[in-house]
Amino acid sequence: MRLAVASGKGGTGKSMVAANLAFTLSWTEPVTLVDCDVEEPNLHLFFPATAMRTDVTVPVPVIDEAACDHCGKCEDACQYGALTVLQNRILFFSELCHSCGGCTLVCPRGAIHEQPKRIGTLAVSAPRHNLKLISGMLDTGNPHAVPVIKAAKERAATDPLVICDSAPGTSCPVVETLDGCDACILVTESTPFGLHDLQLAIDVADRLGVPAGIVINRSDGKDRKTLEFCTDHDLDVMMTIPFDREIAAIQSRGDLLCRQKPEWQKAFVALFVKCSTLAGVHR
Amino acid sequence: MKICITAQGATLDSPVEERFGRAPYFIIVESENGSFDAIQNPYADGGGGVGPKAAQILIAHDVKALISGLVGGNAREVLAAAGIAMYTYRAGGSVKDALDQFTKKTLVRS
Numbered sequence: 001m002r003l004a005v006a007s008g009k010g011g012t013g014k015s016m017v018a019a020n021l022a023f024t025l026s027w028t029e030p031v032t033l034v035d036c037d038v039e040e041p042n043l044h045l046f047f048p049a050t051a052m053r054t055d056v057t058v059p060v061p062v063i064d065e066a067a068c069d070h071c072g073k074c075e076d077a078c079q080y081g082a083l084t085v086l087q088n089r090i091l092f093f094s095e096l097c098h099s100c101g102g103c104t105l106v107c108p109r110g111a112i113h114e115q116p117k118r119i120g121t122l123a124v125s126a127p128r129h130n131l132k133l134i135s136g137m138l139d140t141g142n143p144h145a146v147p148v149i150k151a152a153k154e155r156a157a158t159d160p161l162v163i164c165d166s167a168p169g170t171s172c173p174v175v176e177t178l179d180g181c182d183a184c185i186l187v188t189e190s191t192p193f194g195l196h197d198l199q200l201a202i203d204v205a206d207r208l209g210v211p212a213g214i215v216i217n218r219s220d221g222k223d224r225k226t227l228e229f230c231t232d233h234d235l236d237v238m239m240t241i242p243f244d245r246e247i248a249a250i251q252s253r254g255d256l257l258c259r260q261k262p263e264w265q266k267a268f269v270a271l272f273v274k275c276s277t278l279a280g281v282h283r
Numbered sequence: 284m285k286i287c288i289t290a291q292g293a294t295l296d297s298p299v300e301e302r303f304g305r306a307p308y309f310i311i312v313e314s315e316n317g318s319f320d321a322i323q324n325p326y327a328d329g330g331g332g333v334g335p336k337a338a339q340i341l342i343a344h345d346v347k348a349l350i351s352g353l354v355g356g357n358a359r360e361v362l363a364a365a366g367i368a369m370y371t372y373r374a375g376g377s378v379k380d381a382l383d384q385f386t387k388k389t390l391v392r393s
Contacts, residue, residue: 084339
């Protein structure tokens with residue numbers, strides 16, 4: 001089963017939920033935790049361990065200026081404006097390139113070949129028995145998060161139980177993370193901002209056909225507007241975590257709620273059972 | 284010589300547009316006789332990669348100098364490679380005002 005943890009608004013507690021869920025489940029079965037927030041991964045802070053690192057690369061075009069006659073067909077083919085053909089020079093803007101391979105295909109002189117360009121790394125570790133952590137890390141300054149997320153998820157392709165911690169927001173990195181998952185946990189907080197962005201996230205999950213359930217974090221004990229919204233939209237609130245200084249303190253020092261207060265493991269097991277139901281998986 | 288000024292409208296009285304790649308209009312003036320063409324920028328609402336494309340419009344019109352407010356990194360690279368001189372105008376006035384300053388050589392080369 002593949003579970004995603006997303007939110008909409010940033011800072012609601014996705015990593016907290018993903019880390020504690022993985023920790024709890026790893027007592028009884030093999031779990032793979034994938035950090036898909038490749039622009040700012042943080043799960044390795046909760047699970048420090050030595051990691052095996054590999055490069056993530058994407059193909060980029062290299063133009064043989066000697067063979068090129070500056071016909072401009074590659075510039076026309078590029079949907080992203082990454083190639084500019086001047087009278088006697090080609091300018092290539094690699095941060096605009098989406099590695100589609102179109103330019104290489106259309107060149108009538110065969111003057112373009114592809115070369116791998118490193119954009120990030122994958123760090124794979126085994127911080128606990130039954131827990132595998134895959135952290136995707138985009139290189140600083142590189143704008144293409146999606147291929148790193150793809151690579152991170154690929155590493156977990158044959159693993160039986162995978163939890164993907166998503167980036168905040170609702171754009172390409174989140175879509176890439178949610179795509180292909182059996183269910184999604186949306187972590188929200190009881191604020192107008194939280195609710196607004198939760199609505200956006202629900203829309204994304206819906207469009208992707210990924211069933212979603214809610215976790216309310218930093219609850220004020222009432223969560224009126226959030227609960228109203230969930231009822232109106234037939235969304236199950238699968239778990240509520242209170243706004244509690246001690247929980248925040250545990251989290252802030254990179255510790256796990258479920259380790260410091262083992263009674264919380266029951267709640268996370270129950271969360272997992274609800275996720276399985278959501279995913280239509282019988283456990 | 285052809286000079287391009289980024290503009291918010293299609294006439295010489297239009298206010299200068301400070302941005303290059305997403306400027307609504309490119310006013311291309313022939314310095315010899317003062318005649319001009321107002322070109323509507325097809326990339327004004329573009330998502331990304333507009334700088335080099337906008338630069339290609341200037342290259343296609345044989346522009347030798349550009350007067351604008353802010354030219355992005357990618358556009359700058361293309362314009363420099365094409366030998367187009369760049370000048371900064373941020374006084375908030377009209378295309379005509381920018382041209383006057385250019386002629387009087389009071390604009391800073393950027």
